[in-house]
Amino acid sequence: xxxxxxxxxxxxxxxxxxxxxxxxxxxxxxxxxxxxxxxxxxxxxxxxxxxxxxxxxxxxxxxxxxxxxxxxxxxxxxxxxxxxxxxxxxxxxxxxxxxxxxxxxxxxxxxxxxxxxxxxxxxxxxxxxxxxxxxxxxxxxxxxxxxxxxxxxxxxxxxxxxxxxxxxxxxxxxxxxxxxxxxxxxxxxxxxxxxxxxxxxxxxxxxxxxxxxxxxxxxxxxxxxxxxxxxxxxxxxxxxxxxxxxxx
Amino acid sequence: xxxxxxxxxxxxxxxxxxxxxxxxxxxxxxxxxxxxxxxxxxxxxxxxxxxxxxxxxxxxxxxxxxxxxxxxxxxxxxxxxxxxxxxxxxxxxxxxxxxxxxxxxxxxxxxxxxxxxxxxxxxxxxxxxxxxxxxxxxxxxxxxxxxxxxxxxxxxxxxxxxxxxxxxxxxxxxxxxxxxxxxxxxxxxxxxxxxxxxxxxxxxxxxxxxxxxxxxxxxxxxxxxxxxxxxxxxxxxxxxxxxxxxxx
Numbered sequence: 208x209x210x211x212x213x214x215x216x217x218x219x220x221x222x223x224x225x226x227x228x229x230x231x232x233x234x235x236x237x238x239x240x241x242x243x244x245x246x247x248x249x250x251x252x253x254x255x256x257x258x259x260x261x262x263x264x265x266x267x268x269x270x271x272x273x274x275x276x277x278x279x280x281x282x283x284x285x286x287x288x289x290x291x292x293x294x295x296x297x298x299x300x301x302x303x304x305x306x307x308x309x310x311x312x313x314x315x316x317x318x319x320x321x322x323x324x325x326x327x328x329x330x331x332x333x334x335x336x337x338x339x340x341x342x343x344x345x346x347x348x349x350x351x352x353x354x355x356x357x358x359x360x361x362x363x364x365x366x367x368x369x370x371x372x373x374x375x376x377x378x379x380x381x382x383x384x385x386x387x388x389x390x391x392x393x394x395x396x397x398x399x400x401x402x403x404x405x406x407x408x409x410x411x412x413x414x415x416x417x418x419x420x421x422x423x424x425x426x427x428x429x430x431x432x433x434x435x436x437x438x439x440x441x442x443x444x445x446x447x448x449x450x451x452x453x454x455x
Numbered sequence: 456x457x458x459x460x461x462x463x464x465x466x467x468x469x470x471x472x473x474x475x476x477x478x479x480x481x482x483x484x485x486x487x488x489x490x491x492x493x494x495x496x497x498x499x500x501x502x503x504x505x506x507x508x509x510x511x512x513x514x515x516x517x518x519x520x521x522x523x524x525x526x527x528x529x530x531x532x533x534x535x536x537x538x539x540x541x542x543x544x545x546x547x548x549x550x551x552x553x554x555x556x557x558x559x560x561x562x563x564x565x566x567x568x569x570x571x572x573x574x575x576x577x578x579x580x581x582x583x584x585x586x587x588x589x590x591x592x593x594x595x596x597x598x599x600x601x602x603x604x605x606x607x608x609x610x611x612x613x614x615x616x617x618x619x620x621x622x623x624x625x626x627x628x629x630x631x632x633x634x635x636x637x638x639x640x641x642x643x644x645x646x647x648x649x650x651x652x653x654x655x656x657x658x659x660x661x662x663x664x665x666x667x668x669x670x671x672x673x674x675x676x677x678x679x680x681x682x683x684x685x686x687x688x689x690x691x692x693x694x695x696x697x698x699x700x701x702x703x
Contacts, residue, residue, distance in 0.1 A: 216574075216576055216577050216578070217577050217578075218577040218578050218580070263577075263578050265576065265578070283574065287574065287575075292575070292577065292580055293577045293580070294577060295574050295575050295576065295577050296574065297573075297574050297576075298573075298574075325545075325546075326464075326531065326535065326543050326544065326545050326546075327535075327540070327543050328464055328513065328543065328545075329464055329465050329466040329511075329540065329541045329542060329543050330464070330465075330466050330511050330513070330581075330582055330693065332466070332540055332541070333578075333581075334578055445578065
C-alpha cells in the first residue's frame with residue numbers, strides 16, 4: 208500500500224465546494240469516483256483545504272491510499288483522463304504512509320481578484336469580483352498591513368465557525384494592480400472559515416474610503432464579526448499555492 | 456435619428472460567433488434582440504469584425520441607428536441590464552450618420568494565448584489553448600518577424616475565403632511569456648478568414664522546432680494554405696483592441 212499526494216487545480220464555478228456532501232457534486236466526490244474507477248478500489252481522498260462553493264484552486268492538496276502498482280508520478284496522467292476538464296491534477300507523488308495534509312505545518316496563499324472598471328469584462332467574470340466603485344490600492348495595502356502577524360481573527364471569521372481557537376498568523380498580504388485587475392494575495396499558516404473573503408471585503412471598504420486603515424486594530428480587538436466588512440463573493444477567490452513545511 | 460457606436464466585450468464560448476445565422480445564438484442576434492426590446496424599434500447592428508464560433512472579444516465594434524432620445528453615452532448602461540453576463544458593452548457614443556465600421560480605416564489587435572505547461576489549468580481552459588509540448592518563444596518571435604509588413608497572405612487564409620485580395624499589412628507581432636502563459640499579439644489593418652489562428656498555429660510549429668523560422672518567406676511565396684501550420688483552436692483567440700484611424 209502507498210499514500211499518494213495530488214496537487215489539484217479546479218474551476219470551482221460548477222461545484223458545491225470541496226467537501227463531500229449528499230446530493231451535490233463536489234471536488235472531493237468527483238476525485239473519489241474517478242480514483243475508485245481507475246484503481247477498482249474504494250478510494251477516499253483526504254483534502255487539505257475545504258474550499259467553499261464557487262472558490263477556485265490552482266493547487267489544493269489531496270492524499271489517498273492505494274494498493275495499485277502504478278508509479279505515483281504516473282497517476283496524474285491516468286487520473287486526468289477520467290476527470291472533467293474543470294478539474295486537473297497538476298502532479299502526483301508518493302508520501303509517507305502517515306502523512307496527513309491538515310496535520311502538517313503548511314503555508315497557504317490565497318488570491319482574491321477584483322476587476323475595478325466602469326463595466327464588467329465577460330472573459331474575467333468567472334474568476335474575479337467586479338466593482339465599478341474606484342478602489343485605492345494604497346489604502347487597501349495600508350489596511351492590510353495591520354492584519355499581518357499573529358492576531359485573534361474572530362472579527363474576520365464566519366460566526367458559525369467550529370474552530371477551537373480563532374488565533375491565526377498571516378505572513379503577508381500584498382495588494383497589486385495590473386490594468387483594471389486588483390489582486391490581493393494573502394499568505395498564512397491557516398485560515399478560519401470565510402476569513403480571506405472577509406479580509407477582501409474589508410480591504411475593499413478601505414479602498415473605497417469608507418473605512419480608515421487605522422481602524423483595523425479596533426476591528427481586530429472587537430472580536431466581533433459585525434465590525435469587519437462584508438464577505439466578498441466566492442468567485443473572486445482562488446487557492447493559489449499550498450506549501451508544506453518540513454519533511455513529508 | 457442618430458448612429459451609435461458600441462464597444463462590445465464577450466466570452467465567445469457559448470456563441471456561434473458574431474454573425475447572424477438562422478437557428479443559432481450569435482453575438483449579433485443577442486444585440487439586435489436586446490436593442491430592439493430596449494428601444495421598441497426594429498434595430499439591426501452593423502459589426503466591425505465577424506469573429507468565429509468560440510472566439511472572444513475585449514472590444515469588438517457595432518453601430519446601429521435609433522430614433523431613441525436616450526443620450527448615446529447612457530445606452531451602454533441600459534443595454535447591459537438586458538444582456539446576458541457573457542456580453543457586456545464597454546462604452547457607447549454617437550458617431551457620424553454615415554460611419555460604417557468595416558469601411559473606416561482601422562487597426563485591429565488580436566491576442567492568441569497558449570498555456571504551455573505539463574498539465575492544463577482549469578481556470579485558463581476557456582481563454583487559452585493548451586499544449587504540453589515546450590514552445591521556444593525566441594523561435595516563435597523570429598518566425599513572426601518574417602510576417603510583419605505587407606504580404607500576400609494566401610497561405611495564411613482558409614481556402615474558402617471570399618476576399619477579393621489576400622494582400623494584407625501586419626504592423627506588429629509580439630510574442631511574450633508570463634509564467635506558463637504565452638501571448639501572441641498581432642496588429643494589422645485587417646485580417647483574412649482564420650488568418651490569426653493560422654499564424655498562431657504556424658508560430659507554434661516554429662516554437663516546437665518543427666519549422667525553421669527562415670522558411671516563413673517560402674510559405675508566404677507559395678500562396679498555398681497547405682504550406683502553413685494548422686489553424687489553432689478558437690478558444691485561444693481574443694479580439695483585443697479595435698482602433699479607428701481618422702475622424703469618426
